[in-house]
Amino acid sequence: MPRIGGGGGGGPIVPPQGPGAKPTQGTQQSSKSEFASKIQQAGQQGTDAARAQQAKQAKASQLTTKATEIAKRLQNGALTQKEAVQEFVGLVIEERFPKFKKRKKRKKGDADRESSGEHQLEEAVTELIDSDPALAQRLQTQFKKLAAKG
Numbered sequence: 001m002p003r004i005g006g007g008g009g010g011g012p013i014v015p016p017q018g019p020g021a022k023p024t025q026g027t028q029q030s031s032k033s034e035f036a037s038k039i040q041q042a043g044q045q046g047t048d049a050a051r052a053q054q055a056k057q058a059k060a061s062q063l064t065t066k067a068t069e070i071a072k073r074l075q076n077g078a079l080t081q082k083e084a085v086q087e088f089v090g091l092v093i094e095e096r097f098p099k100f101k102k103r104k105k106r107k108k109g110d111a112d113r114e115s116s117g118e119h120q121l122e123e124a125v126t127e128l129i130d131s132d133p134a135l136a137q138r139l140q141t142q143f144k145k146l147a148a149k150g
Contacts, residue, residue, distance in 0.1 A: 059095060063091060063092075063095050064146075066091050068146045069150075070084050070087050070091075071084070071150070072150060074143050074147070075147040081136070081140060082126060084143060085129050085136075088139070089125045089129075
């Protein structure tokens with residue numbers, strides 16, 4: 001028994017396709033250019049992501065190199081454990097908060113540096129590490145490993 005209203009459920013609605021219903025040349029060209037644009041954008045995003053990844057790896061490499069230098073100076077006796085920790089903390093702050101470090105560079109003289117927020121942060125983190133024997137030992141072990149590598 002046929003349904004009232006001519007049939008069917010929720011099937012797709014297909015527009016009428018007669019001899020005059022073909023898409024125009026302008027519509028096809030527009031679709032092609034949109035598609036080409038999307039491909040170009042996707043390629044650009046991939047390139048940006050690759051550049052960001054390379055920059056991140058370069059920063060990590062620089063941090064490792066600087067930490068290795070600190071470890072060697074600590075091993076040679078040029079730095080005390082506390083000085084090495086403070087320099088390392090400064091490196092991490094510089095890498096994680098580059099805007100914070102730039103403000104410090106604008107100031108002139110050591111008197112300004114000692115009162116700066118960065119110096120206070122370095123001191124606080126250094127004291128925190130020194131007050132925790134397990135953390136201090138772990139950092140010292142890492143410094144020894146880095147000195148042995150480099």
